[in-house]
Amino acid sequence: MLARSARIYTLKHSNIAQRAFYATSEAPSTLATSNSTPKVISSCPKDTVMPGLAWLKGQAPVVALADEEYPPWLWTILEPRKYTEEEMKPGGQGFKAQMRKERRAKIRLSNFMKTQ
Amino acid sequence: MAGKQLGKAAMVRLLVPAGKASPSPPVGPALGAKGVKSMDFCKEFNARTAHIEPGLAIPTKIIVAPDRSFTFTTKSPSTTYFLKKAAGIEKGTGKPGQETNGTISVKHIYEIAKIKHEDVKGMNMSLESMARCIVATAKTLGLKVVL
Numbered sequence: 001m002l003a004r005s006a007r008i009y010t011l012k013h014s015n016i017a018q019r020a021f022y023a024t025s026e027a028p029s030t031l032a033t034s035n036s037t038p039k040v041i042s043s044c045p046k047d048t049v050m051p052g053l054a055w056l057k058g059q060a061p062v063v064a065l066a067d068e069e070y071p072p073w074l075w076t077i078l079e080p081r082k083y084t085e086e087e088m089k090p091g092g093q094g095f096k097a098q099m100r101k102e103r104r105a106k107i108r109l110s111n112f113m114k115t116q
Numbered sequence: 117m118a119g120k121q122l123g124k125a126a127m128v129r130l131l132v133p134a135g136k137a138s139p140s141p142p143v144g145p146a147l148g149a150k151g152v153k154s155m156d157f158c159k160e161f162n163a164r165t166a167h168i169e170p171g172l173a174i175p176t177k178i179i180v181a182p183d184r185s186f187t188f189t190t191k192s193p194s195t196t197y198f199l200k201k202a203a204g205i206e207k208g209t210g211k212p213g214q215e216t217n218g219t220i221s222v223k224h225i226y227e228i229a230k231i232k233h234e235d236v237k238g239m240n241m242s243l244e245s246m247a248r249c250i251v252a253t254a255k256t257l258g259l260k261v262v263l
Contacts, residue, residue, distance in 0.1 A: 043262050044221035052201020053227050055193060057169050064223045073244045074222050077251055078261060 040075045042067050123182040126150045132176050134168040137161040151184045164190060173197070191235045195253045198228045209258030218259045225250050225261065 046066045053062040083094025128146055137143055137158040147154045157178065165174055178188040196208065203218035229247040236246070254261050 040263055042221060042223060043219075044223045048223075050202055050224055050227055051204065053198060053224075053231065055169055055172060055198075055231065057167055059169075062227050064221070070223065070226060071243075074226055074247065075263060077222060077225070077244065077247050078263065081248070 040067065125182060126180045128178045128180065130176050130178065131173040132161060133170070134165040134172045134174045135162050135170040137165075147178065147180075147186075150180045152178070152180055152186050157186065157188070161188070161190075192231050195228065195232055195250055196257060198231065199224075199250070199254050199257055199259060202228065203257075203259050205257075205259075208256065212256050212258045216258050216260045218257075220254060220259050220261055222247075222261065222263055225254070 042064075044064050046064055048064040050062045050064065054060065081097070083092070083097065086092060087094035088098070089095060128150060130143060130146060132143060143158065144154045147157055161176070168174065172193050174193060175191045176188050178186055180186045199220065200206065200208070202224040203220045205218045209215040209217045225247050228250050229243055232250065233241070233243055233246045251261050
């Protein structure tokens with residue numbers, strides 16, 4: 001019983017996070033710098049024109065900025081969201097997300113068992 | 117509520133080309149069926165979308181009151197529209213998750229998130245959450261998102 005309910009349905013992010021580093025010929029690399037956070041080099045260099053994003057009339061074409069000018073959270077959006085200790089306490093975002101995941105897994109399991 | 121029951125307000129959701137609303141299909145019959153004068157709607161819509169690149173499909177929600185007056189709200193073009201343009205593809209794959217048909221950088225995602233975030237300004241949603249939503253949408257199109 002315990003083993004069965006531990007079988008959690010997981011979303012497959014395989015085509016996003018894991019393959020990212022094998023995807024393009026200019027694979028993005030990370031360099032460990034003196035401060036412990038790795039410096040990310042984007043596959044999209046500065047001043048790359050982004051087609052189609054200038055949707056207002058007379059808007060200048062949207063171009064990519066240098067890597068440093070983007071907020072730090074941008075480099076983490078491909079990985080699953082990590083919650084802090086505080087957020088995992090009852091009432092926190094992490095707690096809610098965890099409960100939602102378990103609730104859905106339970107429903108899926110019960111739906112499956114009803115077909116057996 | 118005192119007074120006569122006039123009936124319920126109706127809602128119509130349409131994709132209307134910016135600055136190019138015209139009484140003919142699809143706008144005309146959809147609104148005419150609810151009792152709205154399509155010419156009035158078109159004039160007001162074109163005025164409100166004059167600042168947008170002409171021809172872009174703008175999702176609009178029209179609420180028609182029982183007395184045939186209407187109000188409408190517009191949003192930015194669909195996320196998939198921006199993603200397809202940025203990746204240079206015409207259509208999403210028929211087999212998302214199994215086939216990939218393009219690559220897109222997180223920088224593109226960031227710029228798209230900035231546009232779409234305007235639609236949810238009133239809500240308590242961060243730009244980071246919006247960016248994550250758009251990454252998920254890219255996945256459904258079969259686009260690979262890289263750093």
